[in-house]
Structures are given as structure tokens and as C-alpha cells.
Amino acid sequence: MDKSRKPYQLVSLEWKKEPTVFKVNNAEIGGDNFNLIAGPCAVENEEQIHTIASYLSKKGIKILRGGAYKPRTSPYSFQGLKEEGLIYLKNAAIANQMSVITEVMDTNLVDKVYEYTDIFQVGTRNMQNFQLLKALSKTNKPIMLKRGWSSTIEEWLLAAEYLLLGGNPNVILCERGIRTFETATRNTLDLNAVALAKTLSHLPVMVDPSQGTGLRELVEPMSLAAVAAGADGLMIEIHNQPTEALSDGRQSLYFDQLDVLMSKVEILCNTIGKQVDYRKKENEKIFEK
């Protein structure tokens, strides 16, 4: 990337020197805030999403993730509950005073997803679905733009430029791992990209360590690494019964693992001057064994 001649403008720190900060109901995103978004990969049934949302809201989590329309490599895999899933997700969020983030896969679904979600998620496969970006840029709801798994940082910022140019300033960049030759992890989480994006853009940058590693046991260390690299938030997959999950069970945390992760993230955020958006009463010395 020739840094002297940037191909984007609206997303750049030179264009706007203050970090982009915006509210989603009771959550504030960007600036000194650090958000933790959590939920299952897919909404599987009403009970599952209510169980998870209830747990998360008790922990202070304010934004609930969950897929209703799922992009799946195979046509024979579970494709999501679709509108039924959106309804369950929304109801679970309302019942627990949470906001919703869910993926919109296609221009035809923008209106429907709009009814139920608080934040649109653009998935990794759609980072360069330019018709979808243009449609979303005309809505008034925030957008999380996941990095394409083989997209450069410059392409990612240019995709965000489509959103800002279309009129929607409330964009979250989300690094979720890139595709490399390594096979021990599902993706290679590129924290360089987080640190670099923070020097190039005023937009908040979050990290998805669940997709970024594919391995439950790496979610905690890579969450902490993301905090230290300068991320503004995390998006975590969690499940009440990971081994029974219809998708991505191998990378979903157990409830008690999230609890530990939240404590450590909070301590780290305190250390580096970020404000976590979830309440934790006790601030135990959890790093000490």
C-alpha cells in the first residue's frame, strides 16, 4: 500500500481526526469504549437463544449475536431458521434488554433484517458485495463490516468507503482471520491489520477470535491479544451446549469460559485505558494462578 497516495478518503484519519463514536441503544461503540458482543453462531431454536441471551445479559453483555440466514459452504448444511430465527433472536434480545446484531446476506433481505436487527453484519464472503454495501449505506442502522478472508487491508477500507460514501457513517470494521497455508487453525487472525487499521482510520475496529482461530482454547489468549493490539471490541461465539451446536461448535465457548475471559479482558482494558461496556462487580486477580 503506497501510503502517500491513499485510494480512500472518508474512512481515513486524515479526513476525520476524531474517532467515530456512536450509540446502539444502551451501548456506546468507538473511542475509549470496549464492547463485547456475544451469542451463538446460529439461532437454533427459541429455547437455545433465550437461554444464552439470559446468561449474557446477567453478565452485562449488551449486544447479542446470532445467525438466522447462514451462508454455508454446502447446500446440505443447516441454512438457518431464516425469519423464524430473526423473531426468536429479537424476542430474546428484548426480553433481556439487549441489542441485536445479525448477518444480512443479500440486498433482498435488507428490509426484512432491518425490522429485527440493531446492527447489520456484513459477512466475510460479502465484504465486496458492492450492491449490498450500497443498499446498506442508505439505511440508518450501524454496520459491522467483516474483513474478507482474502481481502487486503486496503480493500477492506475501500469497502467501508462504499458505506460512508453512500451516507452511513456508523461502520465497525471487524477482523476475523484470513486464509493462509496454515491448517492447524481455521483462519490466521491478523492482528497486524487491527493495529494498522487503527493508524489509518477513525472507525472502530473489532475482532472475532472465534472465527479467527476456530479453536475454543485459543479464544481467550487471542481476545487478550486483540485488546492489547488496540481493538475496540470483541465478537465471541458462545453456546449452551457447544458439542451439540449445529455449526461452529468447535470454536464456541462454554458459559464458564466466557466468564473468565470477561474478567481478564476487563483487567486488561483497565490497564490500557479502555472502558469495558459490561459490569463486573468483582475485579479478582484472575491472572494469578
Added chain:
Amino acid sequence: MDKSRKPYQLVSLEWKKEPTVFKVNNAEIGGDNFNLIAGPCAVENEEQIHTIASYLSKKGIKILRGGAYKPRTSPYSFQGLKEEGLIYLKNAAIANQMSVITEVMDTNLVDKVYEYTDIFQVGTRNMQNFQLLKALSKTNKPIMLKRGWSSTIEEWLLAAEYLLLGGNPNVILCERGIRTFETATRNTLDLNAVALAKTLSHLPVMVDPSQGTGLRELVEPMSLAAVAAGADGLMIEIHNQPTEALSDGRQSLYFDQLDVLMSKVEILCNTIGKQVDYRKKENEKIFEK
């Protein structure tokens, strides 16, 4: 890929042992046929596409490519002439008794593109746009499915499975290069994938050496390599004034370069028992210097 337990079915050679062959107007695709599709990256104006189509049809080329809706990395790049481009493209094809292939970027555009095209092209960024695949699977026009630039061969075949499962059997696979660490070429053309796809599937497999190399001077040798690897056709970018092209000029052939390429491809096809679908009167010993 564990070859003993294939995750796809309808696209596999085990499911259907005979190669898939179908007609697009006066062109026959698949089996022993070898097709050469050519045209500019983008339809730029009426005169340009007519000039190119007229030249190509005189050479015997039966299928005209040209982009009307262009997926562009930057919102500031030329985005295509849209419906106006489709009209120019269709008129140029009709005037020269050619068929049209053009990219459809979004479910919302399927009906409009259907009016003008003979073959739908699914671009590399949309190989896993599953809503689009599902919509196209319900149409009765053939589909060229370009491989995602970071998609595995298995993911490519599974994307094709979406199309066949939805009811459309007339699918062309098209290898167009993958993204690697190499920067001397725009993409790394993966002819392994062509040879392997031919052992796994009954679908015709074409190659786009223009995208696959990004360099005009490599289009000829890689076209010949594609023929030798077992490809069923080529998709070539050509322009009447490559240095003035609004996009992809660096990889577009000059008219006289296509002429040489066609002669060599024909000789090679004759050698290995493929039938080129364009007429060439003379069969000069063009390989000899």
C-alpha cells in the same frame, strides 16, 4: 479433500458419468467442444462494443463477453454502464450473430440481466453468494461459475452443487486464478484445479487467463497450457485500444494477438482431440518461427 467421502453429489463424475454438454444458440459447450469466449472487460460505449464484436464474429467467435455492472474495489472507479451497457452489449451481439455472457452481481439484478444475456456469469467475489446462486438455479439459462480467488476446489464444486440442486444443470466452472503471495502476476492461475476438477466432475471447465495472469504477454502461453491441462474453453479479454481501456487494460489483448492465439489454440486442440468452435480457414504452422 478426503476423496473417499465427497461432500457433493450432483456435480460429481460418480453421479453422472457422461460429460455435461449443452447448446447456447449456435455454440455447443462441454464434451469434445472447445469454446473461445472473448470481449472487453467492460462495455464502455456503443462504438467500442460494436467494433470488438464485429472483429470477433469475423474470426468465428460465437460468445461475446462484456461487463455492464462491474464489481470494483473502489467506489471511485468506473462502475459500468449498467442497463445501458446491457443494451449495447445485446445489440452488438445480435448484429453479429453472437451470444452474450455478462456478470450478474446481485439477486435484484437477475431479472434484468436475464433479458439481455445468454449465459449468466457469477464473478469470483460471488462464488459463495448463496442467495444469488439459489436465484440463478431457478432460471433456465446456463451459468458460468467463476472460482472464488481464495476458494478451494471443494468449495467451488459445492457452490456448483447449489446450482444443480436448485434445478439448473447447465453450469460451466471457470478457473480465473487464486490469490497467493506472488505479486509479479495479478493472480496465480491454478491449472491443477482444472485438471483435478475434470477428474471429479462432469461439468465443463473453462479458464480465464486474462484475470489469471493480469499480464497480456502471459495470456497466450497460459491459454495453451489451459488447453493442454484439459480445459473445455477459454475466456479472453480483448480491447480495440487496450491502453485506453477503462479497466483491465494491462491484461487485454490487441486484436492481432488474439489472431495468433486462436491459431495456436486450434492447432493444439487438433493435436489433443478437441474441436474448437471457431472457424479458421488456414491452419498455418504458426508455432514454427
Added chain:
Amino acid sequence: MDKSRKPYQLVSLEWKKEPTVFKVNNAEIGGDNFNLIAGPCAVENEEQIHTIASYLSKKGIKILRGGAYKPRTSPYSFQGLKEEGLIYLKNAAIANQMSVITEVMDTNLVDKVYEYTDIFQVGTRNMQNFQLLKALSKTNKPIMLKRGWSSTIEEWLLAAEYLLLGGNPNVILCERGIRTFETATRNTLDLNAVALAKTLSHLPVMVDPSQGTGLRELVEPMSLAAVAAGADGLMIEIHNQPTEALSDGRQSLYFDQLDVLMSKVEILCNTIGKQVDYRKKENEKIFEK
């Protein structure tokens, strides 16, 4: 690669416009010659290498490959017969009037390997072993420089520049596949690199489709693709009992597969004006089924 300011000189076509041609005993390499080098991945015992060499020499193959010092990912894998392997290999070659090519892994082994080999092979892991390159550049035997599996074309040419700068002009470049995200094939054979190297350098460029695919059934189509892309030769793994091979059995040809491959390569070479260096009496229409 900025083509206007090349970082190498001696290997470039601008420096020396005529192709590099040299003899290795009865074989001539470079220019219009097309060489087929064959043999097992590793010399396993005396009988094996004699059986294979005897078969190959009857087919007209002039250069015998075989590993004596094997670079193995695991210390628990078969590491080669070492000097004993060199002796068996040399004797098998002499008995069949063939030349030897074998890998030299380390500066300490240069003198010993020199005694037995006719061509030094620098393996993919050693392409940037600069001390080894410098040592080999001072010998008077030709060197095959395999491309590093994650080396760019420019880095490959610069490694060759070390050899020419040190005083050894007889260098063969060999593309053997690069490491990418694809897992269905062992490597991604990059024929773009072959075509590009031929436009940049006067050195002969060969291809190893055995390493480049990892799958026996892809060796033939990718050999033909290599010929068509402009390669000056092939290096093929073959074994008298592939299923019993101590290494790389999955990618080793059976004897009768090599026979078919040689016929097809010869026909293709005839078509494009290359001279194969092996005799074939009959030139049957083997492409026709």
C-alpha cells in the same frame, strides 16, 4: 515486480539475449531441447534404482533422478541412504549410460555429492541457502535451482543471480509448486511463473509436476500444460512399486503411466517446435481414445 528496474542482471534476457544451452554428457539442455528427467523420490536400495534406471534408459531417458540425502519434515522419517545411496545411484546411471541429478542439502556435502552427480539439485527449502549457492557457484557442474515453495519469481531469479555471479552459468530453473490455501493438491503448480520466467530470463525452465500436484493422476495433464506454457523440460517421479515407496508414493507414476506421458509429451513438443531428447519409435495417435 517493477519491470522497469530489475534487481537482477546476469540472469536477465536483457543481459544475454540468446537462451542458455549446455550439455550434460549425451543430453543437451536449453534452447529448443526438451528434456525429461525421471527417477524415484529416494534411492531405497540397489535393486530398486537399477530396476528403475534400466526401464528409463530403454525408454530413452538420459538423466536419472534419485535422492540420497533427503530433507524430511520429521526426524523420524526415512532420511535417505546417504553416501550408500549416491553409490547405488551412480552405478545404476553408469550401467545404463545415464547422467545423475541429485540433491545437495548443505555446503559440507558439496564435495561428496560432486563425486557422484552430473547436475546438482538445490531443493525448494534451500533456494535461499545463500552459503550453499555461493559454494555451488564455484563448481563446474550444472545446477538445477528449485523454486522455494513460498518464494516469488523475483526472489527465484535473484537466487539464480547468486549462482551466475559466482561464476557458474549453467543453471536450470525448476518450478515445483507453491504453498497456498488449497489443500486438495499438495502444492499449487504455478505455470504463470514458467511463462513469466521465460520472458525475463535466458535460463532453461523446467517443471516438476510430481511435487507440483502431489497426485499421480494429475502428473500427465500438468506435464502437458507445462510443455504448452513453454517449459524446457520435466522432472518426474516414478517408482517400480509406488504403493511401497518410502516417500512420495502417492505422486509417483507407474511405469506404464510414464510410457503414455512420454508419447503425449513428444507429440505436443513436435506440435510446438520443441525437440524431445528421448527416442520414441512409434508416434501413435495416443490422444485419441
Added chain:
Amino acid sequence: MDKSRKPYQLVSLEWKKEPTVFKVNNAEIGGDNFNLIAGPCAVENEEQIHTIASYLSKKGIKILRGGAYKPRTSPYSFQGLKEEGLIYLKNAAIANQMSVITEVMDTNLVDKVYEYTDIFQVGTRNMQNFQLLKALSKTNKPIMLKRGWSSTIEEWLLAAEYLLLGGNPNVILCERGIRTFETATRNTLDLNAVALAKTLSHLPVMVDPSQGTGLRELVEPMSLAAVAAGADGLMIEIHNQPTEALSDGRQSLYFDQLDVLMSKVEILCNTIGKQVDYRKKENEKIFEK
């Protein structure tokens, strides 16, 4: 990686449950220790290395890095001062009561480098130089094994297995970035690999954020991320005049940048229970702006 059937043994946590801890003069490596190794990419002259060593030792840094034999892509680039460089490096270290780490590029250089170094560094290009690994395994000095830029985690651990199997237990793994499609950063620092290696092996794992990013401004955030991901140390490039450096200037820190980095690393280490091996009198709240 099939975790149920590991191809390595001696390096695995199952084989040895306690972390490997060893001393290098006054520095202790592994376990709860966190080491900071620093110095220039290359020893350029006597004054340069003394200036840098003097600065570093005042800061409490105990291990001095510096290249004397430099592996360079081009034969026309500065190749290092060779033995002269080793002498300057050793003298600078002795004068400042520091230990030396420097790269050994070849088996022929093992004895010479042994005289001057306290820790052997195996560079990324030599991770699979198995003859070199075998030679080093027979020495009694610790070895830092940098990950090959395109080597999997499993291959990295297997390379370390060569060292332990040969008899040298004092091995440091060092992640230094892998080669991907991204071009905005020189390499993609793979902290997943650090977190995963810590779950698989008892060996200390360090990180080189200078090579891993190629950009001075990313060295601090990625150093902190490495700490949080569980690394046991950092290896940092620093130069008294980065803009004049003969190699890698773009990624070398200025003196005052290292000062800030050390403070932040110390605070982070305190937070997570690691002991930095350098003294810092003041522990100012440097994260607060």
C-alpha cells in the same frame, strides 16, 4: 493437524509437563520470565553496535541481537561484516555485560559463530535446513528457532524436535510472521501460532514484531499483543539512526520508542503475571494519555 496423533514427541507438553527454563548468563528464559532481546538488524561498524549496546544495557536489556552473516535476497545487498561483525558484537556485549544472539547460516559457520555467541539464531529461511539443525543439536548453547515464513506450526515443532532429539534441550521458538497475500505489512504476524504453540509445547515462545510487521509504528501494539497472547519474550530491532540503516531501517525502532515500549510491556507483564527481565525504576501510568 490431527491433535490425537502428534507426529512429534520430545517438544510436546504431554512428554514434559513443566515449561523448559534455562539460563543464559544473567538472563533466565522460559516459565514466568519475560525477556526482551534487542539490537540492530545488522552489525554495521564498531561504533554503531557499541552505541546501541550501551543504550540497551542502561535500560536493563540483557541480550543483544545483531547480524554478522546476513541472508540477503539479492547478491548485490550488504551481506554483513562476517567475522569482523562477530568480533564487534561480542566486544560490545562484553563491555556492557550483555549476552549475544546472532544468526548462524550454515553448518560451516557453526564453530566460528559458537566462539562469539551465547544463543544461536536459526533464521526463517533455515528452519528446515536439517543438516544445520543436526549440527546445532550437538552443541551446548541454546538455540532460537525462527518459524519459516511459510511453515506450518506442526513443521515448526518438528524442526524443534530435530534439535531436542539431537541432544540440545534449550530451544526457543520464535514467531516472526508468515507470508500471505497481504502487502500492507511485510509479513502477517501469526499470534494464533504463539497461543497454539503454548498449548502444545513446553518450549518458550518468543515473538519478533519487527520482522512480523515491517513497520516501526506497529511494533509497539504487536509487542503488547504478543505479551497478551502468551509469548515468553520479544526480539526487537532498534537502530541509533534507523533512516541510515543498511537493512530493515523501516522496521527499526528509535531509542525513545523502545523506552515507551518497555514501560508498556512491563505494565502488561505485571498485569498478567509475567516477570520482565529488565529493571524499570519508575512504573508510570504510561498507557494513560
